[in-house]
Amino acid sequence: MILPPEFFIKRILDAEYVTHVETLQSLWSGYGHISRYAVKVKDRYFHVILKAIDSSSSQAHPRGWQSDLAHQRKVHSYEVETNWYQNWANGCVNVARVPHCLGVLQQSDMVFLLLEDLDEKGFDHRHTQLDLSQAVAVLQWLAIFHAHYISLDPNESWPVGLWPQGTYWHLGTRPNEWQAMTASPLKDAAKTINNTLRQARYQTLVHGDAKVANFCFAADASSVAAVDFQYVGRGIGVQDVAYFLGSCLSELVLEQHLDYLLDQYFSELSRCLIATGESSDMAEAVAQEWFELFPVAWADFHRFIMGWCPTHAKNTQFSQRLTAQALVMLSF
Known part of the structure; x- marks a missing residue:
C-alpha cells in the first residue's frame, strides 16, 4: 500500500x-x-x-x-x-x-x-531571461560548484551514485538522436567531441541541466541556488557554462558579451580554486584547458539539438559558428 x-x-x-x-x-x-x-x-x-x-x-x-x-x-x-x-x-x-x-x-x-x-530562504525569484548581472550570479555559482568538486587525478574513480558522465545530452545516452541527424561533419565528429570532453585532464561534477529555469534567485539577484540534479555527474565546467548561456541569453547578447561572461566565470573559478589551497599555476592550468574546450562543449550540445530538434530556436547562427570553430579545432 x-x-x-x-x-x-x-x-x-x-x-x-x-x-x-x-x-x-x-x-x-x-x-x-x-x-x-x-x-x-x-x-x-x-x-x-x-x-x-x-x-x-x-x-x-x-x-x-x-x-x-x-x-x-x-x-x-x-x-x-x-x-x-x-x-x-x-x-x-x-x-x-x-x-x-x-x-x-x-x-x-x-x-x-x-x-x-x-x-x-530568500531565493523566491524565477526568471526565463537574464540580464548580464543576473547571468554573472549564476556563472559564479557554477564556478564555486565546479571548484568544490574538482578532481586533479585523472585516474580517480568517482562519483559514486552519480552519472559517470554528466549532462542529459551526452552521446552515450542519445544514440537515437545521433542517428536522426542528417549527414554532416558534426555528425561525423560526434564521437571525437565526446571523447575530447571525457579525456580532459581536469574533471569535476557538472550540474548537467544548468538551464535558467533550474536556478532560484534572491530578490536583488546577487545570489542564487540551484535545483534539479537528475543529470549531475562527471564532466568539465564549461559544459554547464555553455548550456546555461544558451538557455537565457539572446544571440545578440552572446555575440556582444561572451568574452566578458567567460572572464567572469574563469575569474571566479580561479579564485575558488586558490581559496581551496590550489596553487595559482594549477588554477591557471584548469582555466586554460576548460577555456580552450568551451567551443567543443558548445558543439556537443549543438550536436544534440541537431538530432533532437534541428528547427529549435537554439539552432542559431551564433551556435553554428561556435560549432564550426570546434570542428576546425578537431580537424573536421
Whole structure:
C-alpha cells in the first residue's frame, strides 16, 4: 500500500500537522509532480517541497522521443537525483547553495524527496531571461560548484551514485538522436567531441541541466541556488557554462558579451580554486584547458539539438559558428 505524502512528511519532521498548499509543476513526460506543503513542528510554521517521482508511469514525450531507452534514462536520472540528495547535497549547501534534503522515502515505484523550500530562504525569484548581472550570479555559482568538486587525478574513480558522465545530452545516452541527424561533419565528429570532453585532464561534477529555469534567485539577484540534479555527474565546467548561456541569453547578447561572461566565470573559478589551497599555476592550468574546450562543449550540445530538434530556436547562427570553430579545432 502506498502511504500518502502527508504521512511521510509528518513522520520525517515529527510534525503536528501537514497540509498540501499547491502543486508547483508536473515532472517531464509525466513522471510525477512537485508540490508545496505547509507544516507545523512544535511552535514553528514553515513550508517544504515534496518531489514525488513515479517511475512506473510516463506519458508520450512532448517531441516524440518516447522509447524504452529514453524511459530507462529518465528512471536512472531520478535514481541519481535521489543519491545526490541523500549523499551529496547537504555537504554542498554551505558552498554552492542547493536545497537541504530533509528525507527520502521509497515505496514500490514511488520515490518521495522532501526538500527545504528555497522561497523561504530568500531565493523566491524565477526568471526565463537574464540580464548580464543576473547571468554573472549564476556563472559564479557554477564556478564555486565546479571548484568544490574538482578532481586533479585523472585516474580517480568517482562519483559514486552519480552519472559517470554528466549532462542529459551526452552521446552515450542519445544514440537515437545521433542517428536522426542528417549527414554532416558534426555528425561525423560526434564521437571525437565526446571523447575530447571525457579525456580532459581536469574533471569535476557538472550540474548537467544548468538551464535558467533550474536556478532560484534572491530578490536583488546577487545570489542564487540551484535545483534539479537528475543529470549531475562527471564532466568539465564549461559544459554547464555553455548550456546555461544558451538557455537565457539572446544571440545578440552572446555575440556582444561572451568574452566578458567567460572572464567572469574563469575569474571566479580561479579564485575558488586558490581559496581551496590550489596553487595559482594549477588554477591557471584548469582555466586554460576548460577555456580552450568551451567551443567543443558548445558543439556537443549543438550536436544534440541537431538530432533532437534541428528547427529549435537554439539552432542559431551564433551556435553554428561556435560549432564550426570546434570542428576546425578537431580537424573536421
